[in-house]
Amino acid sequence: MLRFIVRRLIQMAGVVVVLSLLLFLWFKALPGGTVSAMLGERATPERRRELEQALGLDQPLWVQYWNYIKRVATGNFGPSNGVLPGRDAFEVFLSRFPATIELATLAILIAVLIGIPLGYFAARRRDSWIDNLSVMGSLVGVAVPVFFLAFMLKHWFAVELNWLPVSGRQDPTMDATRVTGFFVLDGILTQEWDAAWDALKHLILPALALASIPFAVIFRITRASVLDVVEEDYVRTANAKGLTSRIIRGRHILRNALLPVVTTIGLQTGALLAGAVLTERVFSYTGIGQALAIAIEVKDYPVLQVLIMAAAAVYVVVNLLVDITYAIIDPRIRTR
Amino acid sequence: MKFFRKAAPVAMLATVALTLGACAQSERDAGTPGATNGGGAASGGTLTFGAAGAPKLFDPFYATDGETFRVTRQMFDGLLQLKPGTADLEPALATDMPTSSDGTTWEFKLREGVKFSDGEAFNAAAVCSNFERMFDQNADAQKGPADYWSYTMGAFKDKAADSLYKSCEAKDETTVVIALNRVSSAWPAMLALPSFSMQSPKALTEGKANDVKAQGEGFVYPANSQNPVGTGPFKFEKYDQANGTVTLARNDDYWGAKAKLDKLVFKIVPDESTRRQELKAGSIQGYDLPNPVDWKGLEDEGNQVLVRPAFNILYMGLNPEKNPKLKDLKVRQALYHALNREQLVQTQLPEGAAVATQFMPDTVAGYNKDLQPYAYDVEKAKSLLKEAGAEGMTLNFAYPTEVSRPYMPNPQKIAEALRTDFEAAGIKVNFTAKPWNGGYLDGIDAGSFDAWIIGWTGDYNAADNFIGTFFKGENNDFHTYVQDWGKTLNDDLVAADSIPDEAERTAAYEKLNQQIMEEYLPGLALTHSPPALVVGPDVEGIVASPMTAEEFNTASVGGK
Numbered sequence: 001m002l003r004f005i006v007r008r009l010i011q012m013a014g015v016v017v018v019l020s021l022l023l024f025l026w027f028k029a030l031p032g033g034t035v036s037a038m039l040g041e042r043a044t045p046e047r048r049r050e051l052e053q054a055l056g057l058d059q060p061l062w063v064q065y066w067n068y069i070k071r072v073a074t075g076n077f078g079p080s081n082g083v084l085p086g087r088d089a090f091e092v093f094l095s096r097f098p099a100t101i102e103l104a105t106l107a108i109l110i111a112v113l114i115g116i117p118l119g120y121f122a123a124r125r126r127d128s129w130i131d132n133l134s135v136m137g138s139l140v141g142v143a144v145p146v147f148f149l150a151f152m153l154k155h156w157f158a159v160e161l162n163w164l165p166v167s168g169r170q171d172p173t174m175d176a177t178r179v180t181g182f183f184v185l186d187g188i189l190t191q192e193w194d195a196a197w198d199a200l201k202h203l204i205l206p207a208l209a210l211a212s213i214p215f216a217v218i219f220r221i222t223r224a225s226v227l228d229v230v231e232e233d234y235v236r237t238a239n240a241k242g243l244t245s246r247i248i249r250g251r252h253i254l255r256n257a258l259l260p261v262v263t264t265i266g267l268q269t270g271a272l273l274a275g276a277v278l279t280e281r282v283f284s285y286t287g288i289g290q291a292l293a294i295a296i297e298v299k300d301y302p303v304l305q306v307l308i309m310a311a312a313a314v315y316v317v318v319n320l321l322v323d324i325t326y327a328i329i330d331p332r333i334r335t336r
Numbered sequence: 337m338k339f340f341r342k343a344a345p346v347a348m349l350a351t352v353a354l355t356l357g358a359c360a361q362s363e364r365d366a367g368t369p370g371a372t373n374g375g376g377a378a379s380g381g382t383l384t385f386g387a388a389g390a391p392k393l394f395d396p397f398y399a400t401d402g403e404t405f406r407v408t409r410q411m412f413d414g415l416l417q418l419k420p421g422t423a424d425l426e427p428a429l430a431t432d433m434p435t436s437s438d439g440t441t442w443e444f445k446l447r448e449g450v451k452f453s454d455g456e457a458f459n460a461a462a463v464c465s466n467f468e469r470m471f472d473q474n475a476d477a478q479k480g481p482a483d484y485w486s487y488t489m490g491a492f493k494d495k496a497a498d499s500l501y502k503s504c505e506a507k508d509e510t511t512v513v514i515a516l517n518r519v520s521s522a523w524p525a526m527l528a529l530p531s532f533s534m535q536s537p538k539a540l541t542e543g544k545a546n547d548v549k550a551q552g553e554g555f556v557y558p559a560n561s562q563n564p565v566g567t568g569p570f571k572f573e574k575y576d577q578a579n580g581t582v583t584l585a586r587n588d589d590y591w592g593a594k595a596k597l598d599k600l601v602f603k604i605v606p607d608e609s610t611r612r613q614e615l616k617a618g619s620i621q622g623y624d625l626p627n628p629v630d631w632k633g634l635e636d637e638g639n640q641v642l643v644r645p646a647f648n649i650l651y652m653g654l655n656p657e658k659n660p661k662l663k664d665l666k667v668r669q670a671l672y673h674a675l676n677r678e679q680l681v682q683t684q685l686p687e688g689a690a691v692a693t694q695f696m697p698d699t700v701a702g703y704n705k706d707l708q709p710y711a712y713d714v715e716k717a718k719s720l721l722k723e724a725g726a727e728g729m730t731l732n733f734a735y736p737t738e739v740s741r742p743y744m745p746n747p748q749k750i751a752e753a754l755r756t757d758f759e760a761a762g763i764k765v766n767f768t769a770k771p772w773n774g775g776y777l778d779g780i781d782a783g784s785f786d787a788w789i790i791g792w793t794g795d796y797n798a799a800d801n802f803i804g805t806f807f808k809g810e811n812n813d814f815h816t817y818v819q820d821w822g823k824t825l826n827d828d829l830v831a832a833d834s835i836p837d838e839a840e841r842t843a844a845y846e847k848l849n850q851q852i853m854e855e856y857l858p859g860l861a862l863t864h865s866p867p868a869l870v871v872g873p874d875v876e877g878i879v880a881s882p883m884t885a886e887e888f889n890t891a892s893v894g895g896k
Contacts, residue, residue: 031771031774032773032777032778033553034553034554038480040401041790042400042487043778044809045813046811048781051480054475054476054480055480055554068552071552078551083390084577085390085393086392086556086557086561098578158617159613159616162617162618165617166617167614169578172384172581172601175364177361177362177363178576178578183579190363191362284610286578286604302553
C-alpha cells in the first residue's frame, strides 16, 4: 500500500514538472502579456522595451525558464501581476484554495446525500413514479449547463426573492475573524455564529449549481449499480439464509453497489473544478475558479501556472484517495 | 484493527478541531455584537461600492490604474486636488495655489495642524521627504511601476539633470519651495494625480517604501504598499483578500469635511451583470462604469446614473510607414470625410457623447473653439482619393476584442460602423480583430496595422497630456517622423510645453491644434464619450468627476 502511494506521488511530481515546462512555453508563445497588461494605453515602444528589460523578458527563453525553475525551487513562484499584484502567485492559490474546497465539499455532499439514497430507492422501486421522476430530474441536471443553472438560481433566489446573497463569500460588513480560511469552519471555531451562518448562506446557491453535475452522475451510477447487484447470486443466497433485510441492504447490496460510485466521485473532481470556474464566476465567489478566469483574462501567467499545476496535483491526489477508499471498501484490493 | 479503522478518522478530526479551536479566538471587540457599526457615537452607516477589480496595491505612487486610485484617493491627499465635478485645480494640503515668478521655482503654503493617520505631523519636511522618496527610485521601479513620475518628470535622481523636478526645500514649518529644472505645462496640474499624494514619512521609512523588485512576470512591493498612511477622510482598516473586500473607516481627525459614513467598503465583483444584480438586491450601493445600454434600465429601477463630463478622446491611428498611401494628406482627409461620426455618436455611444474636432476635450486649456468637425461627405472623400491617385485603396484596419474602455464601450460595433463608412467611399477594408492584451496593443506599438482605434483618458488638465503624449518623440505610434513635418511638430510641442506664461501657452496650443487638424492630420480624432457611475436611490453626495476622482467623504447612505 505504502509503495503504491509513494509511486503515485512520484508520478505526480513528474506530471507537475512536465506541465510547468509546457505551460511556460505555451504562455510565451501567446501574444500579449504582462507588459500590455501593465501599460494599457500608456504603452509606447520605448516604455515597452524598458519594462521588458526590467522583467528580463528580453532574454532567451531557456534563460527565462531556468530562472523560473530556480525561483520555484526556492518556493517562490513569482509575483502575480493581475489577480493579486505583487503577491506571490502561490499566495493567490493559498488564499483562494479554502474557498473552492469549501464550495466543492458542500457540492459533493449535496450530490452524495441526495444522489445515493435517491439512486437506491429509484432502483428498488424500479419504474415507479419516484424512479421515473428522478431519472428525468437527473437528465435535466446533466443537460442544463452549470452556467445557466447558476444564473437562474441567482436570479430567482437572490435577486428576485432576496432570500440568499447574490455573490461573494461573506457580507463585507461582517466583522469575522479568520483562522483557517474556511469561513464556515472559522465561524464555528471562533463561535461567531452569525459569521458562520452568513458564510453558509453565501455557499448554498453556488453549491447547488455546482452539485448538479456530480449529482446526476452519482444518482444514475448508483441506480444502475444497485439494479445489477440485486440480481446477484449472493443477494439471493443472503435472502435464502434468512438474513435480516437490514443486513442484506447494508452489507450485500449497498457495499457492493457503491464500488463504481466511489470511482465516479473521484472522477467527478475534475468536472467539479471545471464547473467551479463557471459557478464561481457567476457568483463572484473568490475561489480558485474565479482566480483562473481572471488570470486568463488579464494574462496573469504566474498565477495561471500555479493554479493549473495545483489543479493537476489535486486531481492526482483525489484519485489516489479514491484508490485508497476502494481498498477499504473492497478487501480483495487490500490483500494485494 | 477493525475498530481502529473506523475510529481513526473520527479521532483525527476531533484532534484537529480541538487544536484549531484552542488557537481560534474571536478577534471581535467585546460588546459589539453584529459588529456592523464600530461602536462609534453617531452612526453614518456603511456604503459598499462594487469594484470591477482588485486594487493593485495601496501605495498610489506605484499605480496607474483606476481600481487602485479609487481606493487610495479616499485615504490620501495631494498638495492640490480637483474641484469636485471639474478638471480644475484647487488647493488641498496647500492652502493656496502655488506661486512662481519664473515657472521654475514654486512656493507652496501648507495647511497647519494636519496629521497623518498614524499621528505624524504633516509639514514642510514631510512634503520634501515625499518628493525625495519619489525622486530616488531604483532601476526596477524606474522602468516599471514608478510610471507617472517617469512620464511627468522624465528622469530620476540618478539622472538628475534630465528630470523636471530639481529640489525641495522646507523654508519653514508651513512653507515649501519646489524647484524645477525647466518649465512644463504639466506642473503644477500633475500634483492632483493620486500618485503624487502625501504619505506619512514614518510609514514610508518603516515600510521600506522604495524597495521594489522586478521578479518573473511582475514586481514585488515592500510592506508600505499594504499599509497606507495618509491624511485623507478615510483610514485603511483591512484588505480581506479571501473575501475580496477592502474596508476603510472614517478618519475622525480629518482636516476637511469629515466623512459622513462610518465605513466605506469596496467589494470586488468582476462580473458586470453581477454588480447590477447586487445593486438591485441592495448588497452594494453603487458601482463604476455601468454599461451604457443599462443606463435607462438602472434609472427605471430608481438608481441614479451619474454621468461624468467626458475627459477623453477616441481616435483612429494611422501608420504611413505600413501603408505608404497614408503618407498623403489628401488620403487622410478623404478617410476623415468618409466617416459619419454624427451617426456613430447617436447609435453606438452613450448619451452625452460628442463628435471630436481635435485631439482633446473642450475643458483643456489650449482647446481651439474655432475648429469645425470634418464634415461627413462621401463625394468629397471620393474626389480626394481620386486626386491622390488612391482610388480603391486597401486599408488594414484593426480593432480590439475582450475590452471595453470608457471612451469606447463597444469596440467591435464602433469599428464595424467605421468600416461600413469606408466601404461606402470605395475603400477596401481588411478587417482584423485582436485581443486587447493579446496582439492589439503590442500590434500598435510594433506598427502592424494601417489603421486602428484606441483612445485616451486625461491624467491631468494639460494639453501636453493629450497631444504631447500622442505626437511627441521620434518613435510614436503615429509614425510622424516619416513625414516632413514630424520633427517640426515635435519641436513645437516641446516648445509650447515650456512656455511659462499661461495665456501665451494656451495660444500656442490653440494654434498647434489647428495645425494638427488642418495641415498635419496624423490621425483622425473621432469622439468623446462620457463614462458614468451608478448609485442606489438612497445614496447622496457623490459628485461625478471627469477624472473619475469621486470623493466619498461627502457621501451618505439612507439619509443619514
